[in-house]
Amino acid sequence: MLLRAAARKKKTKHSVATLFLALHGRPLTSSSSSSSSSSSSSALVDSIATSIRPFPDYSPRKPSLRDADLVRDLTAALRQRRSDPLARVLRPFGPRLRPDHLLWALPLLRSDLPLLLSLLAWFRSCHPAPSPATAEATAIAAHLAAAASPCTARRLLRDGLRDGGRRFIDEVIYTYKHWCSHPSVFDLLLLAAVDVGRLDDARALFHHLLTYGVVVSADACNSLLARLPVGDMLAAFADFPQSSGGGLRWNAKSYNIAIHGLCRVGNVGDARRILADMEPKAGVPPDVVSYSTLINGYCSIGELREAMELMREMALKGLKPNPFTYNSIMALLCKAGRVVGAERVLSYMVRHGVAPDAAVYTTMIDGFCKMGNLSAVYRMVDEMRKSGLVPDAITYTSLIHGLCRSGKMVEAHNVFEEMLSEGLNPDEIVYTALIDGYCKLGRMTDAFRAHNEMLRRGLTPNVVTYTSLSDGLCKQRDVEAANELLHEMCSKGLELNVCTYNSLINGLCKAGNIEQAMKTMVEMEAAGLKPDVYTYTTLMDAYCKSGEMDRARGLLQEMLDKGIRPSIVTFNVLMHGMCMSGMLEDGKRLLDWMVDKNFMPNATTYNSLMKHYSLDKNMKATTEIYRGMCSQGVVPDQNTYNILITGHCKARNMKEACYFHNEMISKGFSLSEGSYNALIRGLLRKKKFMEAWGLFDEMRAKGFVAEHDIYNTFIDMNYTEENMEAALALCDEVVERCLVETKVDET
């Protein structure tokens, strides 16, 4: 490029100036035009000025007199017949028209951007990329448009970069001096490179421009910073001001991007240091965004205390938290299951005059969805609407996902339709939520129908979508199909991740193929993916259920050795396994160990032990475990009550059984089928016929089936009381339910 420039320089220096004068009506400034613009978005760096080289000289081909006439005629025709189709206006010029004529015409149209653009578009269609003439014309058009219409220039630069990449960048630099463009064109060029994803080119451009003494503006660099992977971003963040000899100074946005990047990779400590350095080291005080970003960083790693401390700090600096700030806190509370606390924060912010935005409401809606509290969800949607906010696509996704997880697919689908009718575009995430809803219910046909629908919309299923489908297939015991699906996914260039592997491993385990599951874990390690707590828990569960407790223990040891922290589920799996293998004493020891080591057991942990003690008809030990549970402050769940009730019934402690029955009802829990049977049998034994009859009706109303002998007892009772009609109805019901049962079993 430089050689070419030098060659031209010799030949045409004088005529360039003449032509420039002719075309622009003003002389070409002698110095590099960047030198006069330090006040604007780009600046010349004086400190490195000594090593600055001038922009290359470039001269367009010189028009002959005839050429100049033709160009004048051409532009005149374009102006006069601007409403006519371009091709028709140009037709009379026919074969005389060369690419050069169009290049010469462009500057004459500088004051008429629409015309210039349509001429360029026509030119580009005649000389499709990669044509050097097209690149040249596009670069020139960008220079001509840069000052008057930056957006247009940026679009042209994008077009040029898409066609020509690096060569186009050279072209823009090469044509720069002659067209006396404003140096902001380089801001636009860098922005355009970022727009089209040419991040490496953008970075190289920044450095390359320094050699000409041009420093791209901080804001243009920010758009690059924001798009770079965190490592590269930090490198550029440190390097750009240095390389530019201080010519580039980061602004608050730049710092915020760095803080955000560090938070995203969990390095909140460095993020905090950057925030602390802003004011003293750079004279750029942190703003609300800096604080909110860091607060969000702490919230996303669960550090509420630090987040609150920063809230205090920002208040001291006179910075008022905004909806973003509060939302991070609320999201953390929701994630910890403290939705009520989150709602208190919501009313606090409202009281303090901060209007919640859609994201804040979405956080609340999602929080309540995850608790399964749909009435609170609807209350929030209502409140949101009353505040004049409309649910966005993310709000709808939360809602749909919430309904799906409650198994309410009809409602979920209706809400999805509503989302469409609101003109919102569904994306792969909302489709994945729907698909997962169907998968969880085992409705694979519906799941794949939704999958096909998203394909029809031109959406690309992601690895989450595939994991959902694969998991659904696995849970239908169709590991084969799951495998096939995952292969299809890989063929589309997507890679399996830990979740996908875990689901597959689970499918293999549940299909009884532990060996293959273990091999799959080895395979995932070979693929560079680390087995996590899910992987180990799944495999441990499989070994526990097949009675191989030693292998389960071995896996526990392995995960501990690897520094993977077991979850409550891991312990529950182990506890369940021990109980199943009759190792109740080991189970009790495990429980004590957990309490001792601060691995808080939950109701499931206690339930396993209680269940097996009560199966052993040892209600003394069962009660002891129950007391231990209460003293640990673990709240009994519905299962706990059902275990206690059936246990006490079978041990003929009807007083206790009824006591727990009343208590569970008062908590809004309901009896299981087994508990109904046990309770009714116990009551009948005690001759409490009225109560027994009441429960018998109640359980049938819920669709449960009483055991045969209980039916028989009630049929006999009706016979003896000569209540023939009722007796016969019950007989019919037994027959019907048995038939239904058989049918269900057969399918």
Next chain:
DNA sequence: AACCGTACTC
């Protein structure tokens, strides 16, 4: 420049 949504273990 920052906040909200999808998959895997009992």
